[in-house]
Amino acid sequence: MTTLKLAVFDVDGTLIDSQDFIVEAMNRAFGEMGVALPSREQVLSIVGLSLHDAIAQLVPDLSDRDVDIAAQQYKDMFIKLRAEKGGEAAAPMYPGAREALEVLHPRDELLLGVATGKARRGLDHAYDAHDLRKFFVTHQTADDHPSKPHPSMLQRALSETGAEAINAVMIGDTSFDMDMGKAAGFRTIGVTWGYHPRERLIAAGADILIDAFAELPAALDELWGTT
Template sequence: MEKCYELIVFDWDGTVMDSTAVIATSIQSACRDLALPVPSDEDARHVIGMGLAEALRHAVPAAPEDMYEPLADRYRHYFLAQDQTIPLFSGARETIAELHEAGHLLAVATGKSRKGLDRVLESSGLRSYFHASRTADETFSKPHPAMLQELMDELGMQPEQVLMVGDTTHDLQMAINAGVDAVGVTHGAHPEDQLRELQPLALLDDFNELRAWLKTNA
């Protein structure tokens, strides 16, 4: 595998892990518990990739301010009940292992919390492949470029050496804001037409396509 990008940064939910449906239904169930307006499937999926506090404000903008903390608690209740059963996308483990073996630096930029990311990195057995990570409770939420900027600073990379891989417009817009190339995967939270508007280098349907693209271009 010829190496063109030194650092490849992955989003997690909806990109590496098939968690989109669980996140969306957890938001909706939390709203029902608290008698708050329940967002549509599309609206619940749209906020995936943001930090939890920001995501809930976007998904349920009419909620009273003092309801966002209990809403987050109810969301965590539903999500954590299923967390250990959520699979990686087919081919994700093999692709990440191959990139690591080829000498790429690998990182994660995610809307998850640090506690949440550490939990899934451990349970998935992927922790050893990643050199760095940033979570939404450590810095600005996507699409602010801070996650990518901080990862580049930590690993000594320039924007032209970095590729972002994500399933949402938040991921692609973050890459644009940081001056970083990006590819989109269409198996996650945001529809292909929305991803296409941000003109990623490629739009790929699954990890088999991503793996083939990376072998040629990364």
């Protein structure tokens, strides 16, 4: 009997390069509030967290009320940017991302999922813009779970698919993804083209690092002992 396997992907910084959208929307939001603008590096360092937690970490001296205001401003600015730039399609997929999904999706024993700090609406826009929905059977967003690195998203993905944690892998570009994967009992693959540097992924305990999507199928086989 074939063992069911599950591979869960982060979205921003892993599948889709949305950094320009994120940085500009965050800067516009803080500009509207008269708050000092964080650097690009600071903004990208918190990508992956839920929006409230990300802003609270980015500007720790904001009151809870101001964090809520900034979060709403960010959402409003992101919607405006989406309209200005022609939707989520303006944020490109990383090279090789679609090809990797097309290779992995037909595997009978393998299910694919998403665990993202995006809201459900944002994920739906990304799915529609890049025709990605067909690849994934479980879709976990910030609307329904505590922020990464809490393992709730991955625990729900296991529940929905029937896979076991020992046969599951979390694939992401941040230490939050690696920490979440470890907390859920998943193996972890860190991708080096996203928003956290290689050293931070290693420090978070990534089982394998890959430098291109072409390396992903072999990395999965290595983790599952099928090479």
